[in-house]
Amino acid sequence: MTLNSLMDSFQGDDDKKSWAHFQERIAKAPEQVLRYYRNSNSKPTWPVLSGRPSKDDIPKCIYCGGSMCCEFQILPQLLYYFGVENEVNSLDWASIVVYACEASCEASLPYKHEYARVQLYSPSACPIV
Known part of the structure; x- marks a missing residue:
């Protein structure tokens, strides 16, 4: 049975399926802490x-x-590299995604306003195994 067929037969709600896909994708380079997207079509x-x-x-x-x-x-x-313990009320997130102007306008400005979307961690959707 291949990993793809396991994913196809995975039973669970959409959050758990998404978490399994995320884990599969990140397992290719588990030490990564930042993903940079080179083109505007990347998700x-x-x-x-x-x-x-x-x-x-997205504004x-x-x-x-x-x-x-x-x-x-x-x-x-x-969070692991920051040494954050898995405690109640500690710093925790599922992902932080930063959005920038697709046209890269106002290149003359030294700093520009961007938008950060923080997705919070959900213990029921992201079981730690």
Whole structure:
């Protein structure tokens, strides 16, 4: 039985299926803490479906009014390198995705406003094994 056939037969809600897909994808390079996206068609790898933004949830660029696209993603593995313990009320996230202007407008500015979407960790959707 291949991994793909296991994924196809995986029984669970959509968040658990998304978590399994995320784990499969990240397993290719488990030490990674940052994923950089080179083109505007790239989509982040969301750990769970709940809390994932729709296209309408992503604001327009405040400079040109154009669309914003995913620039990079910070993975929860970074918490391990920070030494964060798995405690109640501790720093925790499933993913942080930063969006930037698709047109890269206002290149003359040293710093530009970008949008960060934080997807919170859900113990029921992301079981630690």
